[in-house]
Amino acid sequence: MIQVLDKTFDVFLSAQQIQDRIVEMAAEIDREYRDKDLVFISVLNGSFMFASDLMKRITIPCEISFVKVSSYKGMNSSGRVDELIGLNTNIEDRDVIILEDIVDTGITMNKIYSYLDSFHPSSLKITSLLFKPDAFDGKHAPDQIGFSIPNDFVVGYGLDYNEKGRNLDAIYKLKETE
Ligand code: 5GP
Secondary structure, eight states: OEEETTEEEEEEEOHHHHHHHHHHHHHHHHHHTTTSOEEEEEEETTTHHHHHHHHHHOOSOEEEEEEEEEEEEOSSTTSEEEEEEOOOSOOTTSEEEEEEEEESSSHHHHHHHHHHHTTOOSEEEEEEEEEOTTTOOSSOOOSEEEEEOOSOOEEBTTBOBTTBSTTOSSEEEEOTTO
16 A cells, blocks of 8 residues: 555556566567567656656667647637647658557547647557556557556556656555545
């Protein structure tokens, strides 16, 4: 059990479980992208740890670049505008894998996917460490999933609770009673 700010969390996926799954995922990518021009696009902030550990296990030639979804108050109906910033790599005619920490409703991924697709990559796939199938209502489900998880709030391994908890090497879920 751990405390992050005012909330208590229980261990959900141990550091070892995460690393073991990453080894398997990297091996799949190695096999599928052997003759491709692979570029990872890691979505900050949450995916930094996953991207780093996954990439260390990749043995074929590859590149990585980072994007960030910046939300600010705008004039659209929801009062929020999301903008993708930071893409400084040419992805046209290249094989792109988007790296996410978690896909929940899928709304964020809808935006990231259509933004990257507009640069005409030869292929565009999604790898997400975590996926919440019961919450998902998006257009682009991950092609490769580390773990499908229930609809609970999780922290650790890059995922935050009010910016805290990203440093934890395991993934924790909010305690039932809270
Ligand atoms: P979406 O609902 O658009 O798929 O997910 C949007 C964002 O919500 C994710 O990228 C992630 O930052 C955040 N998110 C969704 N579920 C969780 C969760 O259980 N824990 C944490 N820390 N963030 C989450």
